[in-house]
Amino acid sequence: MELADILAERAVLFCTGMTEKRQLFEDLAVRAAELTGHPRADILNAITSREELGSTGLGNGIAIPHGKIVGLKGVTALFARLDQPIEFDSVDDQPVDLVIMLLAPTGAGADHLKALSRVARLLRTEAVVEELRKTQDPARLHAILTEPLATYYAA
Template sequence: MELADILAEDAVLDCTGLTSKRQLFEVLSDKASEITGMDRNEILASITGREELGSTGLGNGIAIPHGKLNGLKDVTAVFARLDEPIDFDAVDDQPVDVVIMLLAPVGAGADHLKALSRVARLLRTESVIDQLRTETDRKRLYTMLTTSLEDSAAA
């Protein structure tokens, strides 16, 4: 599964002025609702419910909040880069500034896991993370996220 299959170009956000995980989740939920047609509050409840089980902050300033929704047709992603890192209760206690939210239909176990794996692999590549943090053009961010992992890692 490629990110281009689940990430729309207008789902790449450059977020400014956010100071909390809750604010971030609201922005992500608003965008996901716009893209999927799903109810914003259901999306918000799904990702906050998952977050209550344990932080999705992976460390190194990266988080992959995720949830499952009844009625969602396909796995969907929203990328956000924050101008200022926020506390995320990450495993390394470092604030987060690079986020990819994943939403999956209930019962889409394999697809959900493939998407999580794909995103985690991409975000483990230090050169990719450095580029995602410094790139200012949203179209270029989208291209970086949706090209093959090998191409991105080599860039």
Template sequence: MDLTDLIDVKAIMPALKANSKKQLLQLLSERAAAISGIPEREIFETILQRERLGSTGVGNGIAIPHGKIVGVRHITGVFARLETPVDFDALDDQPVDLVFLLLAPEGAGADHLKALSRIARVLRDGDTVAKIRGTHDAAAIHALLSETQASHAA
């Protein structure tokens, strides 16, 4: 499963400004709604509900909020690189500056888990993460996420 199948350049926000976890999730939901056609409020509520179960801040400044939503036709991602990190209640208590929101169809089961695993693997690559943090260009970020695919597949 390639990240390029999950995310389009228009779904990448390379210099997002958010002051809190809640505002960040709202802005991500807004972009996801524009891409998926699912109401923003529905996306936001689903993601917020998932966060109540436990933070999706996985450490090293990275979060992968996710949820399954009726009406989503295929697994879809939205990526944000924040101008200033925000507190996300992450596992390591570090603020978050890279966020990959993942939305999946209600019955996505194993594919949803494969997508989460793929995202986590790509964002564990220190070189890729450093390059993403160093750019404000959506196309460059998309290329970096895609590039990592090839090197991990080899």
């Protein structure tokens, strides 16, 4: 599964003025509702319920909040680059400025896990993370996220 298959260009956001995780989740839920047609409240509940089990902050300023939604047609991703890092209870206690939210249909175990694995691998690539932090253009952010990883290993 490629990120280009689940991340629409209009699902890439440059967020300003975020000061806390709940505010970010609410903003992402609104955008996800627009993209998927599912109720904002259901999306917000799915990601906050998962977050209550343990932080999805992976460290190095990166988080991958995720949840499952009844009736969702397929795995959907949203990306947010924050202008200022926010506290996220990450494993390394560092604030977060790069967020990829994944939503999956209930029962989509393999696809959900493939998407999580793909995103985690991408965001462990130092050159990708560096490029994501340098740009402020949503179209360029989308391009960085959907380029083949080999582009960064060849550099």
